Amino acid sequence: MLASCPYFSKEPALTDEGGRLGLWVMQQALTELDPADMRIIDPLRRTFFSPQTTPLQGNEETIFRENYKSLIGEWERLKHE
Numbered sequence: 001m002l003a004s005c006p007y008f009s010k011e012p013a014l015t016d017e018g019g020r021l022g023l024w025v026m027q028q029a030l031t032e033l034d035p036a037d038m039r040i041i042d043p044l045r046r047t048f049f050s051p052q053t054t055p056l057q058g059n060e061e062t063i064f065r066e067n068y069k070s071l072i073g074e075w076e077r078l079k080h081e
Helices: 016-029 060-079
Strands: 003-006 038-042 047-049
Touching: 003 016, 016 038, 016 047, 016 060
Parallel strands: 003 038
Antiparallel strands: 038 047
């Protein structure tokens, strides 16, 4: 079974790192599916990310957590302005 997640944002374009992070998140959430069958599809740019074209590097969890902490910090800052 193929699992796909569309990306429809005109800007910014999804980077390779963003594609890897998205694939990592999908693999964490959809454990019953084969990671090799996962895709993030960017129809606006007619491209996609898969484990074959954008392999994980092993640091995705660290990057994801750093980005998440940064977003929480920004949210807290905006709430108190």
